[in-house]
Amino acid sequence: MDPIDVAIDLAGLDDLLTDDERDIRTAVRTMAQARIAPHVAGWFERGAVDDPRGLTRELGALGVLGMHLTGYGCAGTSATQYGLTCLELEAVDSGVRSLVSVQGSLAMYALWRHATEETRQEWLPRMATGEAIGCFGLTEPDHGSDPAAMRTSARRSGGDWVLNGRKTWITNGSIADVAVIWARTDEGIRGFAVPTSAPGFAAHDIGHKMSLRASVTSELLLDDVRLPAGAVFPEVRGLAGPLSCLNEARFGIVWGAMGAARDSLATALRYSLSREQFGRPVAGFQLTQQKLADMQLEYTKGVLLALHLARRKDAGTLRPAQVSLGKLNNVRQALEICRTARTILGASGISLEYPVIRHMDNLESVLTYEGTVEMHTLVIGKAMTGLDAFR
Known part of the structure; x- marks a missing residue:
């Protein structure tokens, strides 16, 4: 073991981990240090990740996307194993950990917990492998800490839903295949699985960032985006x-x-x-x-x-x-x-x-x-x- 690592674990925290927890930590650290660390300073300096979809597929192959979820190709690990994974990824760069967090703990978790079974089957297996990328649209230009005041709306139109609004500071936004969008309805705030290929959906990268530069951050625009009834999360209401x-x-x-x-x-x-x-x-x-x-x-x-x-x-x-x-x-x-x-x-x-x-x-x-x-x-x-x- 690196003497620096020994010096930093002065309290002997490693002794509190199981063999399985240490094994996952080692696997993630090895991949992150070999495949990401040599490039991340350049990504940060340029404000762009080389081949973010390729990076996402590599992370999927490692098994860390939605790793704490069960079924649908997800690993079903413990919270502790997921936490150690986040630590090792952010030891390389916060932007890389953000990619994994938004994919697994926001977009995938929202679908896993709240979406219809058909929607889960459509998206979660591909998101677990990194073939499909997700984002999570809650924050708006005028409503960050007060999401209850959001303006993005969804209304019924026959058997469909029609969404209008804007979301901002959305990680993975412009590279996402599916966006989890939260919107006001006559029934309260509801969530929707929105394919980013849907007519009326657009995403634009936010520039001039001086932080999280090795991360894709976007604004989402929804202009009369029409979705089938199955796109709405059927049970959950409100915040x-x-x-x-x-x-x-x-x-x-x-x-x-x-x-x-x-x-x-x-x-x-x-x-x-x-x-x-x-x-x-x-x-x-x-x-x-x-x-x-x-x-x-x-x-x-x-x-x-x-x-x-x-x-x-x-x-x-x-x-x-x-x-x-x-x-x-x-x-x-x-x-x-x-x-x-x-x-x-x-x-x-x-x-x-x-x-x-x-x-x-x-x-x-x-x-x-x-x-x-x-x-x-x-x-x-x-x-x-x-x-x-x-x-």
């Missing part, structure tokens, strides 16, 4: 549908953020041991060791929290407020670890020759999406006090 999906994705972020933190910590430790100033390694100075120790503490606590929440999820006892606790803490602390690591690297910390500035930039988006700091703070506050402070 319970999209929020159930967001909870799945947030769980992956709890783990993923620690991947970015680990990679930044490992980079800072390795750099500090090799970089000499005043005739000695930077790692030998007290202030540097304080930074390393503080990063180690927060990383260790973050992984322990993620593992605790995963065990609860596997036991069926995980509550949404507990996911908010994990998402708020782990992303915030991961971002601080990256910022501290950058100071250890000095000027090299802003270069894409090292991953730290890329992780730091990406986490600025992760801090905001799937619920802002403010929203998760209020979720936790409500769980503690019983008082709703959202409005």
Whole structure:
């Protein structure tokens, strides 16, 4: 084992994992480091992923797309195994983990839990292999944290549904084959499986991003998109549908953020041991060791929290407020670890020759999406006090 990995697992967290969990982690790490890590800095710099559909098929072949779901070609792994996968993918890049999270925990999970059996059979097997790509349309230009105020609408027209509206900041949007769209109806908010080939559907990439640049982010336009009756999710009404999906994705972020933190910590430790100033390694100075120790503490606590929440999820006892606790803490602390690591690297910390500035930039988006700091703070506050402070 790499001595740096041994140093970072100072608390012996590996001992808390089963052999199967370590095996999946190793398989994902091996693929990610061999097939993605050598290219991701270039993708980030160019703001485009080379052959995103090919990458998705490779991830499908690895078995990580919808891996925590059962049936339809999905692996049916534990929540802990899925969490470890997210950690290893985000140790390479948050954008790659986002691709997998949106595919599996948003689009596939929405179809798996809420769609008709016919729709599941049509899409899920192909999405599990990466042959088909999905996206999840909830956020709108004027309604991010308040999805109940969405303007996208769906109305009945004979036996069909007709959708109109806009969605924005949609990961995978312009490369997706199917979009899960949430819209207002006379019966409340409902979900729809929308083939992106449907007349009236369009997706345009969002440019000028300075974060998550190795990820496809799009705006979706729906102009009288006509769908058959079977496209609607038959049972779920209101925000319970999209929020159930967001909870799945947030769980992956709890783990993923620690991947970015680990990679930044490992980079800072390795750099500090090799970089000499005043005739000695930077790692030998007290202030540097304080930074390393503080990063180690927060990383260790973050992984322990993620593992605790995963065990609860596997036991069926995980509550949404507990996911908010994990998402708020782990992303915030991961971002601080990256910022501290950058100071250890000095000027090299802003270069894409090292991953730290890329992780730091990406986490600025992760801090905001799937619920802002403010929203998760209020979720936790409500769980503690019983008082709703959202409005």
